[in-house]
Amino acid sequence: MQNPTGDGYTIATTDGRGHVSVIAQVERHDIAGPSPDMVRTGNRMLLLAAIARQIVCPFTDTVLDISDAVLITVPGGRSFVMNAAHWDKYGPAFLTARPGTEVIDGRAL
Structure with missing residues (x-):
């Protein structure tokens, strides 16, 4: 009120x-x-929780670590984590194809 x-x-x-x-x-x-x-701090906690849930990058089959992982949330709520090297290679095209995607990059935390 x-x-x-x-x-x-x-x-x-x-x-x-x-x-x-x-x-x-x-x-x-x-x-x-x-x-x-x-x-x-909130972004770091979200990324850590996502890494704990997923553990392995679905694209590179490498074990995820907060220092080189990226959390992607596409409009509609689906999210996944990938290795930062994979994101660097395919991320710009992904963002162009799916506007409104939110990204938390562990390297910036």
């Missing part, structure tokens, strides 16, 4: 009788996107 001044948000609950209890108020200037460090 937006607060009366219109410059932020109020987080509140109501009880069974309709009484409102304010939990917190957030001013608009306090609302910011995640820090670059938080984004990098």
